[in-house]
Amino acid sequence: MRVPLGTIAGARSGDKGGDANLGVWVRTDAQYEWLRAELTVARLKELLPEAGEVDRYELPNLKALNFVLHGLLGEGVSSSTRFDPQAKALGEWLRSRHVEIPEELR
Amino acid sequence: MIRIGNASGFYGDRFSAVREMLTGGDLDVLTGDYLAELTMLILGRDRAKDASLGYARTFLRQLEENLADALARGVKIVSNAGGLNPEGLAEAVDRLGLGAEVAYVTGDDVRDRFPDALTANAYLGAWGIAECLGAGADVVVTGRVTDASLVVGPAAAHFGWRRDDFDALAGATVAGHVLECGTQATGGNYSFFTSIDATRPGFPIAEVEADGSSVITKHDGTGGAVTVDTVTAQLLYEIGPPAYLGPDVVSHFDTIRLDPHERGVRISGVKGSPPPDTLKVCLNELGGFRNSTTFVLTGLDVGAKADLVHRQLESAVGAEGLTWTLARTDHPDADTEETASALLHVTIKTSDPKRAKAFSRAGVELALASYPGFHVTAPPGDGTPYGVYRAAYVPRSSVPHRAVLPDGKVVEV
Numbered sequence: 001m002r003v004p005l006g007t008i009a010g011a012r013s014g015d016k017g018g019d020a021n022l023g024v025w026v027r028t029d030a031q032y033e034w035l036r037a038e039l040t041v042a043r044l045k046e047l048l049p050e051a052g053e054v055d056r057y058e059l060p061n062l063k064a065l066n067f068v069l070h071g072l073l074g075e076g077v078s079s080s081t082r083f084d085p086q087a088k089a090l091g092e093w094l095r096s097r098h099v100e101i102p103e104e105l106r
Numbered sequence: 107m108i109r110i111g112n113a114s115g116f117y118g119d120r121f122s123a124v125r126e127m128l129t130g131g132d133l134d135v136l137t138g139d140y141l142a143e144l145t146m147l148i149l150g151r152d153r154a155k156d157a158s159l160g161y162a163r164t165f166l167r168q169l170e171e172n173l174a175d176a177l178a179r180g181v182k183i184v185s186n187a188g189g190l191n192p193e194g195l196a197e198a199v200d201r202l203g204l205g206a207e208v209a210y211v212t213g214d215d216v217r218d219r220f221p222d223a224l225t226a227n228a229y230l231g232a233w234g235i236a237e238c239l240g241a242g243a244d245v246v247v248t249g250r251v252t253d254a255s256l257v258v259g260p261a262a263a264h265f266g267w268r269r270d271d272f273d274a275l276a277g278a279t280v281a282g283h284v285l286e287c288g289t290q291a292t293g294g295n296y297s298f299f300t301s302i303d304a305t306r307p308g309f310p311i312a313e314v315e316a317d318g319s320s321v322i323t324k325h326d327g328t329g330g331a332v333t334v335d336t337v338t339a340q341l342l343y344e345i346g347p348p349a350y351l352g353p354d355v356v357s358h359f360d361t362i363r364l365d366p367h368e369r370g371v372r373i374s375g376v377k378g379s380p381p382p383d384t385l386k387v388c389l390n391e392l393g394g395f396r397n398s399t400t401f402v403l404t405g406l407d408v409g410a411k412a413d414l415v416h417r418q419l420e421s422a423v424g425a426e427g428l429t430w431t432l433a434r435t436d437h438p439d440a441d442t443e444e445t446a447s448a449l450l451h452v453t454i455k456t457s458d459p460k461r462a463k464a465f466s467r468a469g470v471e472l473a474l475a476s477y478p479g480f481h482v483t484a485p486p487g488d489g490t491p492y493g494v495y496r497a498a499y500v501p502r503s504s505v506p507h508r509a510v511l512p513d514g515k516v517v518e519v
Contacts, residue, residue, distance in 0.1 A: 010297035010335060012290075014344040017143065017495045023342020027335065057347055059360050062338050068346050076495030077144050079393050081429040081453040088295075095297060 006095025013091035020072040020087035025064035032063040047097040108264040114138035115288030124168040130325035137256040138185040147390040147493040149189040150225040160190035188247040207512035209238035211248035228385040231353035235259025237509035254282025276357035276378025277318025291340040293330030302331040323370035332370035384499040395462035397489035398453040411477035422468035462489030
């Protein structure tokens with residue numbers, strides 16, 4: 001069954017100049033193994049089609065993934081014409097996207 | 107152990123936090139972060155109007171109200187509120203006349219190397235702050251030091267860390283990263299906010315040990331929560347690769363260990379390695395002028411309505427520098443007017459301030475001559491200057507890092 005990613009995952013996002021960062025974390029080792037396999041760069045771009053070039057970093061000690069979305073904010077917050085120029089709510093957008101999460105992980 | 111609190115995550119944060127942190131429980135040091143990339147631009151405009159400004163003025167008002175109390179309690183104050191003018195802020199704190207020993211850290215301004223920039227500031231590290239505290243300062247104000255340095259400096263001074271105590275420096279850097287955004291560590295802006303009382307989160311405290319490990323906590327009786335989840339959320343804020351570069355140490359975020367603790371969360375295990383030979387520089391340049399408006403498109407033919415106003419505005423001010431975004435927030439057959447409406451945002455960015463102003467006039471002149479149901483969410487203003495941010499890197503050895511001690515003595519750090 002498809003449910004929002006935020007059913008099990010937390011997120012926080014923000015700006016670094018013209019790039020946005022988006023950290024996603026879960027609470028159990030089993031959830032992390034699923035997240036790590038599921039949320040590839042390609043999958044993130046499917047869920048957030050506005051993303052361009054993306055780097056992904058794994059932080060197994062925090063059960064977290066960190067994404068850097070390059071250039072999403074143009075030349076920084078003062079110049080950006082994006083709806084959310086500091087990418088504050090990017091993480092909550094991602095959490096609201098529906099994905100297949102195995103029943104036993106919810 | 108040294109108890110280091112935070113009372114500000116940005117210029118504009120809760121004014122009463124300084125008082126709350128001083129009176130809410132024990133502290134050795136109270137820190138406050140007032141600087142962000144955008145703040146440097148705002149302060150740069152202040153400074154352009156009046157060279158005696160360029161610092162965070164709310165910090166001075168907070169000290170007016172609370173410095174006597176801090177001195178009586180023996181709590182040291184460490185803040186980057188000096189912004190572009192730490193010397194000016196230190197003088198203003200002196201003029202409060204409370205007899206505090208005031209020191210400041212400077213040298214971060216590198217505009218001589220970036221002559222086109224409105225602001226150009228290298229991110230300095232913790233050692234200037236440590237120098238000031240070692241000389242007995244009650245208040246240390248800095249310019250652009252890294253946010254985490256506000257915690258690392260006091261811990262390094264307290265424990266007498268050396269420059270190559272990289273694991274300890276990295277541990278304190280991680281504690282500093284958790285504290286630098288204030289209540290974002292204690293349940294503010296937290297994905298699982300419905301599981302805690304997030305009404306009025308308390309500000310965070312790091313109890314830092316001699317090895318750089320720490321316990322993140324908050325004063326008893328304050329709102330919010332400090333849990334492995336709230337701390338994880340803040341650790342993930344505004345980071346890139348796991349090797350987190352700083353001016354004093356590279357902190358390896360993939361070595362952080364978090365454990366629940368009776369008063370909050372324990373952070374341990376953080377590995378550090380030597381810092382790079384370059385310092386990051388925050389550069390703000392004037393990009394030009396911008397103006398924007400939002401047209402409300404209600405009901406039928408939303409796409410065609412957008413096309414019409416788009417053509418009309420472009421023929422009045424020209425297409426160059428316009429960015430259009432049509433947000434289809436409308437729903438068919440809606441039972442409220444707002445949910446029947448889409449929003450068409452348009453922004454102009456131009457080097458010509460007259461064109462930014464003409465944009466408003468052109469928008470207003472359409473009011474009786476455009477799509478049916480024409481209205482805007484707010485009347486357009488005259489336009490404002492905007493900044494362009496970029497990062498640069500300069501050799502560490504080329505940037506002076508100076509601690510100006512309470513007696514006026516200047517120490518090259």
